[in-house]
Amino acid sequence: MTETHPPFSTTASAPPMRQPRRPSAATLAALLADLTPLLGDRITTAPGILEQHGHDESWHHPAAPDAVCFPHSTQEVSRVIRACSHHNIAVIPYGVGTSIEGQIIAERGGLCVDLSRMNAIVEVRAEDLDATVQPGVTRTQLNHHLRATGLFFSVDPGADASMGGMASTRASGTNTVRYGTMRENVLSLTVVMADGRIVQTGGRARKSAAGYDLTHLMIGAEGTLGIITELTVKLHGLPEAISSATVAFDDVAGAVNTVIASIQCGLPLARIELLDALAMKAVNQYSRLTHGEKPTLFLEFHGTHAGVREQAKAFAELCQDFGGSDFAWATLEEDRQTLWQARHDAAYAAKQLRPGMEFWATDICVPISRLAECIAATQLDVQATGLTAPLLGHVGDGNFHLVVIFDRDNQDELETLAAFNQRLVARALAAGGTCTGEHGVGIGKREYMASEHGDGWEVMRSIKQALDPQGIMNPGKLV
């Protein structure tokens, strides 16, 4: 082959991303004049509301939008985005503000679209094991609604997040190992695109080979390609029997190796979570529990009565091989709720290890075979830096978190923390993993996208460019 064709000579390579500027007072006034007839007092510039919408649960510096609106329908969202497009103003979707990588911070100002009033459960189709909801519905709201059906929605991040936010950040939780993340649990979406077009992605059939997978393109796009205004999600049948347990280990390696062995031998665990000794100390304090302050697995089996017994027996045998002890079983619903609420509150619990300080949560995910070494290296790194950083996570997925409790006013500590995070991500990527398993990119993991994705990063930017040429959709996030 002659080398007269330079590599990629024909590439329409992605130009620098366009981003809107923070709007001038006149532009903002024009936007408000356009939208007030539609929204009335559901669009506002009240300082308290702006401030409230300028931060999430992350450590990232807040930045308030210039206005906040509260649409009631897909049609209203479409008209809002068309107006923002006309005035070249940034659009930031907002659910309940529980993101942890700054996904809703308005770095470029603009209009925050608060979807919390679009919180109707549109339809539950028990016969198809699916439900259609508006994006402001929270996961506990949906499960509360489902009580009488014998069904549940499985994805459970720590916070009581909104369904739209969970889809947008490709969220997961404690039972992903069995039921999957949002990626596996969303069947279809209604999305308002950057030009106001309303697009229905996917359908209610359980599978389809008809065209590009726009549903999965929108899941995890963090509002940078459009705003999700309706979701159809899979539901699962409540199992006949559930059995939860905690089991303590002398060291983290024993706990992790138990998890790896149980995954590799195909035990159908519904949940398997690790908390290290420091995380257990925090959880005990916060949730008034009396577990031993040792590395501990929280786990759960779902199935028939006989099946759960079989699984529990097999797991207990594995534990013995790796030094597990102090098995505490919880089969009563109330005890199980207490156990898992404590797990879900672990990040908040960690914060009380250093009262008055802030928490900074990060997560990575690696192939299961690399999990033990990755956790071991990370714990050595924590010791070496002296950070207060309980480790916990969804280890059945190869995913773990550190909740670093830090002093924002201490510049040395901030620098130590930033360098620690870079080493953590580098370790994940070197192990064939990812810089974030479930928290998303937002503004916190942007800098790692190029090294994780290589030329794939340019492909993502080309897609963004094609679908949002003005760059108004949640600018500065992800791409």
Next chain:
Amino acid sequence: MTETHPPFSTTASAPPMRQPRRPSAATLAALLADLTPLLGDRITTAPGILEQHGHDESWHHPAAPDAVCFPHSTQEVSRVIRACSHHNIAVIPYGVGTSIEGQIIAERGGLCVDLSRMNAIVEVRAEDLDATVQPGVTRTQLNHHLRATGLFFSVDPGADASMGGMASTRASGTNTVRYGTMRENVLSLTVVMADGRIVQTGGRARKSAAGYDLTHLMIGAEGTLGIITELTVKLHGLPEAISSATVAFDDVAGAVNTVIASIQCGLPLARIELLDALAMKAVNQYSRLTHGEKPTLFLEFHGTHAGVREQAKAFAELCQDFGGSDFAWATLEEDRQTLWQARHDAAYAAKQLRPGMEFWATDICVPISRLAECIAATQLDVQATGLTAPLLGHVGDGNFHLVVIFDRDNQDELETLAAFNQRLVARALAAGGTCTGEHGVGIGKREYMASEHGDGWEVMRSIKQALDPQGIMNPGKLV
């Protein structure tokens, strides 16, 4: 809101798709001159080879490419695509030619990239339950290779398709109800884009929230966005116990309602397949079996010995409610193989119902609650038209096929068939389903894309435009 912003005024609406023309003799000669130094006799214009690469297993009219090449590596594919881009020549990826909607037919001529020599199993990582393979590896080749590991690759379309082709058409098969389609079983891909760039999508971590989901964008894209040159797929542990059965029903409704009830009550079926009376007749003849010629379910349970027994008992009770009889259990490996081979050969078997005729396979997929009415209406339609059209399918997913045996020389029959297919698709879409559950779009289902996807169809075209501005990647398929 003022209505001074016309809807979508700022849309960069997709211009008509560019497509390359069939190359002139001079252009083709220039391409060959460029690539022969790289590929030697692995690029050819031999008429027999061109003809062989101009058709798949579908009824669609063949069209041969102008040349065929047989690359050995991702790098070679990259150089091939760069040359095609330089000369503006169409690129058609080819696995083993088992597609059934004309996905590999070279309507615009061009260069067929036959990936069958890229058939190495790169690595099996039993500890992570994954494997990396080249695209020319077939599903049975992979499972043969895995024999000693206790693991298997689950996706099993009827044909012994290539892994690259299966990913490109978002294929599935008989055990999707338990293990998912290619969509759920591909972890990451290496893709050569339209400009020759080599992109790695996704990674080996079981989940990630890092950026747009390029893996799912490429799965089901039918080679229109790039060529898949490597895949990392999930493996599953072989279950401790497997039990297969067939059970006959007096009518299709009884069989379908049994499936619906078993899905709705959460029975963890590994496979549940329906063959109508005509399909059973064909299978009996072709595979020399002696089943009753009645609507029959083929099913399989995977689990522990106790679990499988529990499932079988629950299922048998359900069957009684819907008139199931003639339960035939197969627990011996050999009997199970015979049973499932017969199911996989059903399309070929159907062809013998009218010797000398051709088969024309179509598939739709609907929400499970709409399956019974959809099948009933379709069977009435078959009767009314007088077509020879056995019905079979993966009914646990709401997916079914018709294998119409037809006379290509009979224009009336062709018109009847085309009209029947349109009514079938219309019925699927009206039920909230899709025009194809697993066969893909190719050239056969293109006409239904706009009605299935609405404005989403334009979004797909915008993505195609952004990633393949010349339109050289498998032109005329899907978008």
